[in-house]
Amino acid sequence: MVNRCIGIDPELPHARQTRTLHRMSTPAAITLLAWDRLLGAGARALRIARAELRRAGLPPLEWYDILAALERRGASRPRDLQRVVGIEQYNLSRLLTRMEAAGLVDMTHCPEDGRGQIVALTEAGAAQRAAMWPAYAGAIHGAIETRLGPDERIQLAGMLDKVAPTPAQ
Amino acid sequence: MVNRCIGIDPELPHARQTRTLHRMSTPAAITLLAWDRLLGAGARALRIARAELRRAGLPPLEWYDILAALERRGASRPRDLQRVVGIEQYNLSRLLTRMEAAGLVDMTHCPEDGRGQIVALTEAGAAQRAAMWPAYAGAIHGAIETRLGPDERIQLAGMLDKVAPTPAQ
DNA sequence: GCGGGGTCGATGCACCTGCATCAAGCGCGT
DNA sequence: ACGCGCTTGATGCAGGTGCATCGACCCCGC
Known part of the structure:
Protein backbone atom coordinates (compact mmCIF):
# COMPACT_ATOMS: atom_id res chain seq x y z
CA MET A 1 0.00 0.00 0.00
CA VAL A 2 0.81 3.32 0.09
CA ASN A 3 2.08 5.20 2.98
CA ARG A 4 1.78 8.53 4.50
CA CYS A 5 4.90 10.51 4.91
CA ILE A 6 5.83 13.30 7.16
CA GLY A 7 8.95 15.25 6.70
CA ILE A 8 10.52 17.50 9.21
CA ASP A 9 13.27 19.87 8.50
CA PRO A 10 15.96 19.57 11.13
CA GLU A 11 16.02 23.32 11.37
CA LEU A 12 12.28 23.47 11.79
CA PRO A 13 11.26 20.69 14.08
CA HIS A 14 7.68 21.80 14.35
CA ALA A 15 7.05 22.66 10.76
CA ARG A 16 4.01 20.53 10.49
CA GLN A 17 2.12 22.15 13.28
CA THR A 18 1.31 24.96 10.93
CA ARG A 19 -2.28 23.93 10.45
CA THR A 20 -3.44 27.24 9.17
CA LEU A 21 -1.15 28.68 6.59
CA HIS A 22 -0.44 32.16 7.78
CA ARG A 23 2.06 34.24 5.96
CA MET A 24 4.85 33.78 8.48
CA SER A 25 5.25 30.13 7.51
CA THR A 26 8.63 29.76 5.94
CA PRO A 27 8.80 28.50 2.37
CA ALA A 28 10.51 25.33 3.52
CA ALA A 29 7.73 24.56 5.94
CA ILE A 30 5.12 25.03 3.27
CA THR A 31 6.98 22.75 0.91
CA LEU A 32 6.99 20.05 3.54
CA LEU A 33 3.36 20.59 4.27
CA ALA A 34 2.49 20.25 0.61
CA TRP A 35 4.60 17.12 0.26
CA ASP A 36 3.15 15.59 3.33
CA ARG A 37 -0.39 16.22 2.31
CA LEU A 38 0.18 15.10 -1.23
CA LEU A 39 1.23 11.68 -0.03
CA GLY A 40 -1.20 11.62 2.83
CA ALA A 41 -4.23 12.53 0.76
CA GLY A 42 -3.30 10.09 -1.96
CA ALA A 43 -2.81 7.26 0.50
CA ARG A 44 -6.07 7.93 2.27
CA ALA A 45 -8.03 8.17 -0.93
CA LEU A 46 -6.49 4.96 -2.20
CA ARG A 47 -7.21 3.14 1.02
CA ILE A 48 -10.85 4.12 0.86
CA ALA A 49 -11.22 3.11 -2.76
CA ARG A 50 -9.59 -0.25 -2.14
CA ALA A 51 -11.81 -0.90 0.83
CA GLU A 52 -14.87 -0.02 -1.20
CA LEU A 53 -13.97 -2.48 -3.93
CA ARG A 54 -13.07 -5.19 -1.50
CA ARG A 55 -16.30 -4.83 0.44
CA ALA A 56 -18.18 -5.31 -2.81
CA GLY A 57 -16.20 -8.47 -3.53
CA MET B 1 4.22 0.35 -3.92
CA VAL B 2 1.88 2.65 -5.00
CA ASN B 3 -0.02 2.72 -8.15
CA ARG B 4 -1.35 5.09 -10.56
CA CYS B 5 -5.01 5.01 -11.25
CA ILE B 6 -7.04 6.08 -14.14
CA GLY B 7 -10.74 6.25 -14.02
CA ILE B 8 -12.99 6.48 -16.94
CA ASP B 9 -16.63 7.20 -16.79
CA PRO B 10 -18.54 4.79 -18.98
CA GLU B 11 -20.46 7.71 -20.36
CA LEU B 12 -17.27 9.55 -21.14
CA PRO B 13 -14.81 7.07 -22.45
CA HIS B 14 -12.29 9.68 -23.44
CA ALA B 15 -12.49 11.82 -20.38
CA ARG B 16 -8.79 11.71 -19.73
CA GLN B 17 -7.76 13.04 -23.05
CA THR B 18 -8.66 16.46 -21.77
CA ARG B 19 -5.06 17.52 -21.34
CA THR B 20 -5.77 21.18 -21.29
CA LEU B 21 -8.64 22.09 -19.07
CA HIS B 22 -10.88 24.15 -21.24
CA ARG B 23 -14.21 25.18 -19.96
CA MET B 24 -16.21 22.65 -21.92
CA SER B 25 -14.86 19.82 -19.83
CA THR B 26 -17.73 18.31 -17.96
CA PRO B 27 -17.57 18.35 -14.18
CA ALA B 28 -17.33 14.57 -14.11
CA ALA B 29 -14.34 14.58 -16.40
CA ILE B 30 -12.56 17.09 -14.24
CA THR B 31 -13.24 15.08 -11.14
CA LEU B 32 -11.67 12.07 -12.77
CA LEU B 33 -8.74 14.08 -13.93
CA ALA B 34 -8.14 15.38 -10.44
CA TRP B 35 -8.43 11.91 -8.95
CA ASP B 36 -6.16 10.44 -11.50
CA ARG B 37 -3.50 13.04 -11.03
CA LEU B 38 -3.76 12.96 -7.29
CA LEU B 39 -2.84 9.31 -7.23
CA GLY B 40 -0.45 9.57 -10.13
CA ALA B 41 1.52 12.47 -8.74
CA GLY B 42 1.69 10.89 -5.31
CA ALA B 43 2.89 7.59 -6.69
CA ARG B 44 5.52 9.19 -8.86
CA ALA B 45 6.83 11.37 -6.09
CA LEU B 46 6.99 8.41 -3.76
CA ARG B 47 8.80 6.30 -6.27
CA ILE B 48 11.43 8.94 -6.76
CA ALA B 49 11.94 9.46 -3.06
CA ARG B 50 12.29 5.75 -2.44
CA ALA B 51 14.78 5.39 -5.26
CA GLU B 52 16.80 8.28 -3.88
CA LEU B 53 17.04 6.71 -0.45
CA ARG B 54 17.81 3.31 -1.82
CA ARG B 55 20.59 4.60 -4.03
CA ALA B 56 22.16 6.18 -0.99
CA GLY B 57 21.99 2.86 0.85
C1' DG C 1 24.74 -12.10 -43.23
C1' DC C 2 26.53 -11.17 -38.80
C1' DG C 3 27.53 -9.16 -34.42
C1' DG C 4 26.45 -5.92 -30.75
C1' DG C 5 23.54 -2.99 -28.25
C1' DG C 6 18.97 -2.23 -26.92
C1' DT C 7 14.01 -3.62 -25.97
C1' DC C 8 10.30 -6.80 -24.50
C1' DG C 9 8.39 -9.60 -21.29
C1' DA C 10 8.96 -13.46 -17.64
C1' DT C 11 10.59 -15.17 -13.33
C1' DG C 12 13.38 -16.68 -8.76
C1' DC C 13 13.96 -14.81 -4.59
C1' DA C 14 13.51 -12.16 -0.59
C1' DC C 15 10.80 -9.10 1.60
C1' DC C 16 6.67 -6.46 2.74
C1' DT C 17 1.70 -6.04 3.29
C1' DG C 18 -3.16 -7.14 4.25
C1' DC C 19 -6.23 -9.77 6.68
C1' DA C 20 -7.89 -12.26 10.35
C1' DT C 21 -7.28 -13.39 14.81
C1' DC C 22 -5.37 -13.80 19.34
C1' DA C 23 -3.84 -13.08 24.14
C1' DA C 24 -3.25 -9.77 27.52
C1' DG C 25 -4.80 -5.96 29.87
C1' DC C 26 -7.84 -1.97 30.92
C1' DG C 27 -12.02 0.07 32.97
C1' DC C 28 -16.68 0.35 33.81
C1' DG C 29 -21.03 -1.16 35.84
C1' DT C 30 -22.93 -3.93 39.19
C1' DA D 1 -14.78 -8.81 43.32
C1' DC D 2 -16.48 -10.17 38.99
C1' DG D 3 -17.76 -10.04 34.28
C1' DC D 4 -18.07 -7.91 29.90
C1' DG D 5 -16.78 -5.19 26.26
C1' DC D 6 -13.14 -2.48 24.46
C1' DT D 7 -8.24 -1.37 23.36
C1' DT D 8 -3.44 -2.53 22.58
C1' DG D 9 -0.09 -4.80 20.19
C1' DA D 10 1.66 -9.34 18.06
C1' DT D 11 1.53 -12.94 14.62
C1' DG D 12 0.38 -17.03 11.03
C1' DC D 13 -0.63 -17.16 6.56
C1' DA D 14 -1.44 -16.02 1.90
C1' DG D 15 -0.46 -13.13 -1.55
C1' DG D 16 1.59 -8.94 -3.69
C1' DT D 17 5.89 -6.17 -4.72
C1' DG D 18 10.72 -4.83 -5.72
C1' DC D 19 14.94 -6.14 -7.54
C1' DA D 20 17.94 -8.41 -10.37
C1' DT D 21 18.42 -11.13 -14.13
C1' DC D 22 17.39 -13.94 -18.06
C1' DG D 23 16.21 -15.58 -22.70
C1' DA D 24 14.19 -14.18 -26.85
C1' DC D 25 14.03 -10.98 -30.26
C1' DC D 26 14.55 -6.49 -33.00
C1' DC D 27 17.31 -3.23 -35.48
C1' DC D 28 21.28 -0.96 -37.12
C1' DG D 29 25.89 -0.70 -38.89
C1' DC D 30 29.24 -3.08 -41.06
Whole structure:
Protein backbone atom coordinates (compact mmCIF):
# COMPACT_ATOMS: atom_id res chain seq x y z
CA MET A 1 0.00 0.00 0.00
CA VAL A 2 0.81 3.32 0.09
CA ASN A 3 2.08 5.20 2.98
CA ARG A 4 1.78 8.53 4.50
CA CYS A 5 4.90 10.51 4.91
CA ILE A 6 5.83 13.30 7.16
CA GLY A 7 8.95 15.25 6.70
CA ILE A 8 10.52 17.50 9.21
CA ASP A 9 13.27 19.87 8.50
CA PRO A 10 15.96 19.57 11.13
CA GLU A 11 16.02 23.32 11.37
CA LEU A 12 12.28 23.47 11.79
CA PRO A 13 11.26 20.69 14.08
CA HIS A 14 7.68 21.80 14.35
CA ALA A 15 7.05 22.66 10.76
CA ARG A 16 4.01 20.53 10.49
CA GLN A 17 2.12 22.15 13.28
CA THR A 18 1.31 24.96 10.93
CA ARG A 19 -2.28 23.93 10.45
CA THR A 20 -3.44 27.24 9.17
CA LEU A 21 -1.15 28.68 6.59
CA HIS A 22 -0.44 32.16 7.78
CA ARG A 23 2.06 34.24 5.96
CA MET A 24 4.85 33.78 8.48
CA SER A 25 5.25 30.13 7.51
CA THR A 26 8.63 29.76 5.94
CA PRO A 27 8.80 28.50 2.37
CA ALA A 28 10.51 25.33 3.52
CA ALA A 29 7.73 24.56 5.94
CA ILE A 30 5.12 25.03 3.27
CA THR A 31 6.98 22.75 0.91
CA LEU A 32 6.99 20.05 3.54
CA LEU A 33 3.36 20.59 4.27
CA ALA A 34 2.49 20.25 0.61
CA TRP A 35 4.60 17.12 0.26
CA ASP A 36 3.15 15.59 3.33
CA ARG A 37 -0.39 16.22 2.31
CA LEU A 38 0.18 15.10 -1.23
CA LEU A 39 1.23 11.68 -0.03
CA GLY A 40 -1.20 11.62 2.83
CA ALA A 41 -4.23 12.53 0.76
CA GLY A 42 -3.30 10.09 -1.96
CA ALA A 43 -2.81 7.26 0.50
CA ARG A 44 -6.07 7.93 2.27
CA ALA A 45 -8.03 8.17 -0.93
CA LEU A 46 -6.49 4.96 -2.20
CA ARG A 47 -7.21 3.14 1.02
CA ILE A 48 -10.85 4.12 0.86
CA ALA A 49 -11.22 3.11 -2.76
CA ARG A 50 -9.59 -0.25 -2.14
CA ALA A 51 -11.81 -0.90 0.83
CA GLU A 52 -14.87 -0.02 -1.20
CA LEU A 53 -13.97 -2.48 -3.93
CA ARG A 54 -13.07 -5.19 -1.50
CA ARG A 55 -16.30 -4.83 0.44
CA ALA A 56 -18.18 -5.31 -2.81
CA GLY A 57 -16.20 -8.47 -3.53
CA LEU A 58 -14.59 -6.95 -6.60
CA PRO A 59 -11.06 -7.32 -7.97
CA PRO A 60 -8.28 -4.99 -6.87
CA LEU A 61 -8.07 -1.43 -8.03
CA GLU A 62 -5.22 -1.95 -10.48
CA TRP A 63 -7.36 -4.26 -12.53
CA TYR A 64 -9.80 -1.46 -13.13
CA ASP A 65 -7.13 0.75 -14.57
CA ILE A 66 -5.94 -1.91 -16.92
CA LEU A 67 -9.42 -2.85 -18.04
CA ALA A 68 -10.30 0.81 -18.52
CA ALA A 69 -7.15 1.49 -20.49
CA LEU A 70 -7.86 -1.46 -22.76
CA GLU A 71 -11.41 -0.31 -23.28
CA ARG A 72 -10.25 3.14 -24.23
CA ARG A 73 -7.28 2.20 -26.34
CA GLY A 74 -8.32 -1.13 -27.73
CA ALA A 75 -5.97 -4.10 -27.69
CA SER A 76 -2.53 -2.98 -26.66
CA ARG A 77 0.93 -4.25 -25.97
CA PRO A 78 2.05 -4.52 -22.37
CA ARG A 79 4.87 -2.04 -22.77
CA ASP A 80 2.34 0.58 -23.90
CA LEU A 81 -0.11 -0.21 -21.16
CA GLN A 82 2.69 0.09 -18.72
CA ARG A 83 3.29 3.70 -19.54
CA VAL A 84 -0.37 4.54 -19.48
CA VAL A 85 -1.27 2.99 -16.16
CA GLY A 86 2.03 3.66 -14.46
CA ILE A 87 2.71 0.15 -13.24
CA GLU A 88 6.15 -1.42 -13.17
CA GLN A 89 6.96 -3.82 -15.93
CA TYR A 90 7.37 -6.95 -13.81
CA ASN A 91 4.26 -6.08 -11.95
CA LEU A 92 2.13 -5.58 -15.01
CA SER A 93 3.39 -8.85 -16.38
CA ARG A 94 2.09 -10.76 -13.38
CA LEU A 95 -1.09 -8.74 -13.22
CA LEU A 96 -1.88 -9.66 -16.80
CA THR A 97 -1.19 -13.31 -16.07
CA ARG A 98 -3.76 -13.25 -13.29
CA MET A 99 -6.26 -11.35 -15.34
CA GLU A 100 -5.92 -13.77 -18.18
CA ALA A 101 -6.46 -16.63 -15.77
CA ALA A 102 -9.61 -14.85 -14.62
CA GLY A 103 -10.76 -14.61 -18.22
CA LEU A 104 -10.82 -10.83 -18.32
CA VAL A 105 -8.21 -10.38 -21.00
CA ASP A 106 -6.88 -12.36 -23.89
CA MET A 107 -3.17 -12.57 -24.63
CA THR A 108 -1.90 -13.44 -28.07
CA HIS A 109 1.51 -13.30 -29.65
CA CYS A 110 2.23 -10.12 -31.49
CA PRO A 111 2.66 -10.82 -35.19
CA GLU A 112 5.00 -7.91 -35.85
CA ASP A 113 7.25 -8.49 -32.91
CA GLY A 114 8.28 -11.92 -31.80
CA ARG A 115 8.99 -10.72 -28.29
CA GLY A 116 5.69 -8.99 -27.85
CA GLN A 117 2.25 -9.85 -26.67
CA ILE A 118 -1.06 -8.29 -27.49
CA VAL A 119 -3.56 -7.87 -24.72
CA ALA A 120 -7.20 -7.66 -25.64
CA LEU A 121 -10.24 -7.11 -23.49
CA THR A 122 -12.70 -9.98 -23.39
CA GLU A 123 -16.40 -9.50 -22.98
CA ALA A 124 -16.11 -10.70 -19.42
CA GLY A 125 -13.40 -8.10 -18.93
CA ALA A 126 -15.59 -5.30 -20.18
CA ALA A 127 -18.39 -6.52 -17.96
CA GLN A 128 -16.10 -6.64 -14.98
CA ARG A 129 -14.95 -3.12 -15.58
CA ALA A 130 -18.52 -1.94 -15.71
CA ALA A 131 -19.30 -3.84 -12.55
CA MET A 132 -16.43 -2.19 -10.75
CA TRP A 133 -17.32 1.30 -11.78
CA PRO A 134 -20.05 2.10 -9.25
CA ALA A 135 -17.91 1.18 -6.28
CA TYR A 136 -14.90 2.99 -7.68
CA ALA A 137 -16.92 6.01 -8.66
CA GLY A 138 -18.34 6.16 -5.18
CA ALA A 139 -14.88 6.45 -3.71
CA ILE A 140 -13.86 9.09 -6.23
CA HIS A 141 -17.00 11.05 -5.65
CA GLY A 142 -16.51 10.94 -1.91
CA ALA A 143 -12.92 12.06 -2.18
CA ILE A 144 -13.25 14.81 -4.73
CA GLU A 145 -16.72 15.97 -5.52
CA THR A 146 -18.05 16.26 -2.02
CA ARG A 147 -14.98 18.16 -0.90
CA LEU A 148 -13.88 20.45 -3.68
CA GLY A 149 -15.81 22.92 -5.72
CA PRO A 150 -15.55 22.82 -9.52
CA ASP A 151 -12.92 25.54 -9.68
CA GLU A 152 -10.85 23.93 -6.99
CA ARG A 153 -10.87 20.66 -8.87
CA ILE A 154 -9.49 22.38 -11.92
CA GLN A 155 -6.82 24.12 -9.90
CA LEU A 156 -5.89 20.90 -8.15
CA ALA A 157 -5.59 18.99 -11.37
CA GLY A 158 -3.49 21.74 -12.84
CA MET A 159 -1.06 21.90 -9.98
CA LEU A 160 -0.72 18.17 -9.69
CA ASP A 161 0.11 17.98 -13.33
CA LYS A 162 3.00 20.30 -12.69
CA VAL A 163 4.18 18.21 -9.77
CA ALA A 164 4.28 15.03 -11.84
CA PRO A 165 3.16 15.44 -15.41
CA THR A 166 0.78 12.87 -16.74
CA PRO A 167 2.45 10.90 -19.51
CA ALA A 168 0.95 10.91 -22.94
CA GLN A 169 -1.80 8.42 -23.64
CA MET B 1 4.22 0.35 -3.92
CA VAL B 2 1.88 2.65 -5.00
CA ASN B 3 -0.02 2.72 -8.15
CA ARG B 4 -1.35 5.09 -10.56
CA CYS B 5 -5.01 5.01 -11.25
CA ILE B 6 -7.04 6.08 -14.14
CA GLY B 7 -10.74 6.25 -14.02
CA ILE B 8 -12.99 6.48 -16.94
CA ASP B 9 -16.63 7.20 -16.79
CA PRO B 10 -18.54 4.79 -18.98
CA GLU B 11 -20.46 7.71 -20.36
CA LEU B 12 -17.27 9.55 -21.14
CA PRO B 13 -14.81 7.07 -22.45
CA HIS B 14 -12.29 9.68 -23.44
CA ALA B 15 -12.49 11.82 -20.38
CA ARG B 16 -8.79 11.71 -19.73
CA GLN B 17 -7.76 13.04 -23.05
CA THR B 18 -8.66 16.46 -21.77
CA ARG B 19 -5.06 17.52 -21.34
CA THR B 20 -5.77 21.18 -21.29
CA LEU B 21 -8.64 22.09 -19.07
CA HIS B 22 -10.88 24.15 -21.24
CA ARG B 23 -14.21 25.18 -19.96
CA MET B 24 -16.21 22.65 -21.92
CA SER B 25 -14.86 19.82 -19.83
CA THR B 26 -17.73 18.31 -17.96
CA PRO B 27 -17.57 18.35 -14.18
CA ALA B 28 -17.33 14.57 -14.11
CA ALA B 29 -14.34 14.58 -16.40
CA ILE B 30 -12.56 17.09 -14.24
CA THR B 31 -13.24 15.08 -11.14
CA LEU B 32 -11.67 12.07 -12.77
CA LEU B 33 -8.74 14.08 -13.93
CA ALA B 34 -8.14 15.38 -10.44
CA TRP B 35 -8.43 11.91 -8.95
CA ASP B 36 -6.16 10.44 -11.50
CA ARG B 37 -3.50 13.04 -11.03
CA LEU B 38 -3.76 12.96 -7.29
CA LEU B 39 -2.84 9.31 -7.23
CA GLY B 40 -0.45 9.57 -10.13
CA ALA B 41 1.52 12.47 -8.74
CA GLY B 42 1.69 10.89 -5.31
CA ALA B 43 2.89 7.59 -6.69
CA ARG B 44 5.52 9.19 -8.86
CA ALA B 45 6.83 11.37 -6.09
CA LEU B 46 6.99 8.41 -3.76
CA ARG B 47 8.80 6.30 -6.27
CA ILE B 48 11.43 8.94 -6.76
CA ALA B 49 11.94 9.46 -3.06
CA ARG B 50 12.29 5.75 -2.44
CA ALA B 51 14.78 5.39 -5.26
CA GLU B 52 16.80 8.28 -3.88
CA LEU B 53 17.04 6.71 -0.45
CA ARG B 54 17.81 3.31 -1.82
CA ARG B 55 20.59 4.60 -4.03
CA ALA B 56 22.16 6.18 -0.99
CA GLY B 57 21.99 2.86 0.85
CA LEU B 58 19.57 4.26 3.42
CA PRO B 59 16.62 2.61 5.16
CA PRO B 60 13.14 2.75 3.66
CA LEU B 61 11.08 5.88 3.65
CA GLU B 62 8.69 4.80 6.38
CA TRP B 63 11.53 4.67 8.85
CA TYR B 64 12.13 8.33 8.33
CA ASP B 65 8.61 9.23 9.23
CA ILE B 66 8.74 7.23 12.41
CA LEU B 67 12.12 8.57 13.42
CA ALA B 68 10.99 12.10 12.66
CA ALA B 69 7.76 11.69 14.59
CA LEU B 70 9.66 10.38 17.59
CA GLU B 71 12.08 13.26 17.42
CA ARG B 72 9.26 15.76 17.33
CA ARG B 73 7.01 14.16 19.90
CA GLY B 74 9.49 12.44 22.17
CA ALA B 75 8.96 8.86 23.29
CA SER B 76 5.51 7.70 22.26
CA ARG B 77 3.25 4.72 22.33
CA PRO B 78 2.71 2.82 19.12
CA ARG B 79 -0.98 3.53 18.97
CA ASP B 80 -0.24 7.25 18.97
CA LEU B 81 2.51 6.99 16.41
CA GLN B 82 0.14 5.05 14.28
CA ARG B 83 -2.24 7.91 13.97
CA VAL B 84 0.50 10.41 13.31
CA VAL B 85 2.32 8.57 10.59
CA GLY B 86 -0.72 6.92 9.08
CA ILE B 87 0.55 3.37 9.06
CA GLU B 88 -1.60 0.35 9.79
CA GLN B 89 -1.30 -1.12 13.23
CA TYR B 90 0.09 -4.51 12.23
CA ASN B 91 2.49 -2.83 9.93
CA LEU B 92 3.80 -0.40 12.48
CA SER B 93 4.25 -3.23 14.91
CA ARG B 94 6.59 -5.04 12.56
CA LEU B 95 8.31 -1.87 11.49
CA LEU B 96 9.17 -1.10 15.09
CA THR B 97 10.45 -4.61 15.60
CA ARG B 98 12.87 -4.15 12.72
CA MET B 99 13.90 -0.71 13.86
CA GLU B 100 14.58 -1.93 17.32
CA ALA B 101 16.69 -4.74 15.90
CA ALA B 102 18.59 -2.08 13.97
CA GLY B 103 19.17 -0.18 17.19
CA LEU B 104 17.30 2.94 16.08
CA VAL B 105 14.58 2.82 18.71
CA ASP B 106 14.21 1.48 22.18
CA MET B 107 11.07 -0.31 23.29
CA THR B 108 10.12 -0.58 26.93
CA HIS B 109 6.99 -1.69 28.70
CA CYS B 110 4.62 1.08 29.51
CA PRO B 111 4.30 1.41 33.27
CA GLU B 112 0.76 2.80 33.21
CA ASP B 113 -0.64 0.31 30.78
CA GLY B 114 0.32 -3.32 30.92
CA ARG B 115 -0.61 -3.81 27.27
CA GLY B 116 1.38 -0.87 26.05
CA GLN B 117 4.87 -0.23 24.84
CA ILE B 118 6.86 2.97 24.86
CA VAL B 119 9.02 3.69 21.88
CA ALA B 120 11.97 5.98 22.33
CA LEU B 121 14.50 7.27 19.85
CA THR B 122 18.07 6.15 20.43
CA GLU B 123 21.05 8.28 19.56
CA ALA B 124 21.69 6.06 16.59
CA GLY B 125 18.09 6.63 15.57
CA ALA B 126 18.46 10.38 15.65
CA ALA B 127 21.68 10.10 13.69
CA GLN B 128 20.03 7.89 11.11
CA ARG B 129 17.20 10.35 10.69
CA ALA B 130 19.65 13.13 10.12
CA ALA B 131 21.57 11.00 7.66
CA MET B 132 18.41 10.32 5.70
CA TRP B 133 17.34 13.91 5.52
CA PRO B 134 19.51 15.12 2.62
CA ALA B 135 18.38 12.37 0.29
CA TYR B 136 14.77 12.74 1.31
CA ALA B 137 14.90 16.50 1.11
CA GLY B 138 16.34 16.24 -2.35
CA ALA B 139 13.35 14.29 -3.53
CA ILE B 140 10.93 16.68 -1.89
CA HIS B 141 12.70 19.65 -3.34
CA GLY B 142 12.67 18.13 -6.78
CA ALA B 143 8.99 17.33 -6.59
CA ILE B 144 7.66 20.52 -5.06
CA GLU B 145 10.02 23.44 -4.99
CA THR B 146 11.33 23.22 -8.50
CA ARG B 147 7.84 22.89 -9.91
CA LEU B 148 5.50 25.04 -7.88
CA GLY B 149 5.75 28.66 -6.90
CA PRO B 150 5.25 29.65 -3.27
CA ASP B 151 1.61 30.58 -3.74
CA GLU B 152 0.89 27.41 -5.60
CA ARG B 153 2.35 25.36 -2.79
CA ILE B 154 0.05 27.01 -0.33
CA GLN B 155 -2.95 26.45 -2.55
CA LEU B 156 -2.00 22.85 -3.13
CA ALA B 157 -1.58 22.17 0.57
CA GLY B 158 -4.90 23.80 1.28
CA MET B 159 -6.81 21.82 -1.29
CA LEU B 160 -5.21 18.55 -0.36
CA ASP B 161 -6.16 19.10 3.23
CA LYS B 162 -9.76 19.35 2.14
CA VAL B 163 -9.49 16.15 0.15
CA ALA B 164 -8.18 14.18 3.11
CA PRO B 165 -7.74 16.18 6.26
CA THR B 166 -4.51 15.71 8.14
CA PRO B 167 -5.22 14.16 11.52
CA ALA B 168 -4.22 16.00 14.66
CA GLN B 169 -0.69 15.53 15.88
C1' DG C 1 24.74 -12.10 -43.23
C1' DC C 2 26.53 -11.17 -38.80
C1' DG C 3 27.53 -9.16 -34.42
C1' DG C 4 26.45 -5.92 -30.75
C1' DG C 5 23.54 -2.99 -28.25
C1' DG C 6 18.97 -2.23 -26.92
C1' DT C 7 14.01 -3.62 -25.97
C1' DC C 8 10.30 -6.80 -24.50
C1' DG C 9 8.39 -9.60 -21.29
C1' DA C 10 8.96 -13.46 -17.64
C1' DT C 11 10.59 -15.17 -13.33
C1' DG C 12 13.38 -16.68 -8.76
C1' DC C 13 13.96 -14.81 -4.59
C1' DA C 14 13.51 -12.16 -0.59
C1' DC C 15 10.80 -9.10 1.60
C1' DC C 16 6.67 -6.46 2.74
C1' DT C 17 1.70 -6.04 3.29
C1' DG C 18 -3.16 -7.14 4.25
C1' DC C 19 -6.23 -9.77 6.68
C1' DA C 20 -7.89 -12.26 10.35
C1' DT C 21 -7.28 -13.39 14.81
C1' DC C 22 -5.37 -13.80 19.34
C1' DA C 23 -3.84 -13.08 24.14
C1' DA C 24 -3.25 -9.77 27.52
C1' DG C 25 -4.80 -5.96 29.87
C1' DC C 26 -7.84 -1.97 30.92
C1' DG C 27 -12.02 0.07 32.97
C1' DC C 28 -16.68 0.35 33.81
C1' DG C 29 -21.03 -1.16 35.84
C1' DT C 30 -22.93 -3.93 39.19
C1' DA D 1 -14.78 -8.81 43.32
C1' DC D 2 -16.48 -10.17 38.99
C1' DG D 3 -17.76 -10.04 34.28
C1' DC D 4 -18.07 -7.91 29.90
C1' DG D 5 -16.78 -5.19 26.26
C1' DC D 6 -13.14 -2.48 24.46
C1' DT D 7 -8.24 -1.37 23.36
C1' DT D 8 -3.44 -2.53 22.58
C1' DG D 9 -0.09 -4.80 20.19
C1' DA D 10 1.66 -9.34 18.06
C1' DT D 11 1.53 -12.94 14.62
C1' DG D 12 0.38 -17.03 11.03
C1' DC D 13 -0.63 -17.16 6.56
C1' DA D 14 -1.44 -16.02 1.90
C1' DG D 15 -0.46 -13.13 -1.55
C1' DG D 16 1.59 -8.94 -3.69
C1' DT D 17 5.89 -6.17 -4.72
C1' DG D 18 10.72 -4.83 -5.72
C1' DC D 19 14.94 -6.14 -7.54
C1' DA D 20 17.94 -8.41 -10.37
C1' DT D 21 18.42 -11.13 -14.13
C1' DC D 22 17.39 -13.94 -18.06
C1' DG D 23 16.21 -15.58 -22.70
C1' DA D 24 14.19 -14.18 -26.85
C1' DC D 25 14.03 -10.98 -30.26
C1' DC D 26 14.55 -6.49 -33.00
C1' DC D 27 17.31 -3.23 -35.48
C1' DC D 28 21.28 -0.96 -37.12
C1' DG D 29 25.89 -0.70 -38.89
C1' DC D 30 29.24 -3.08 -41.06
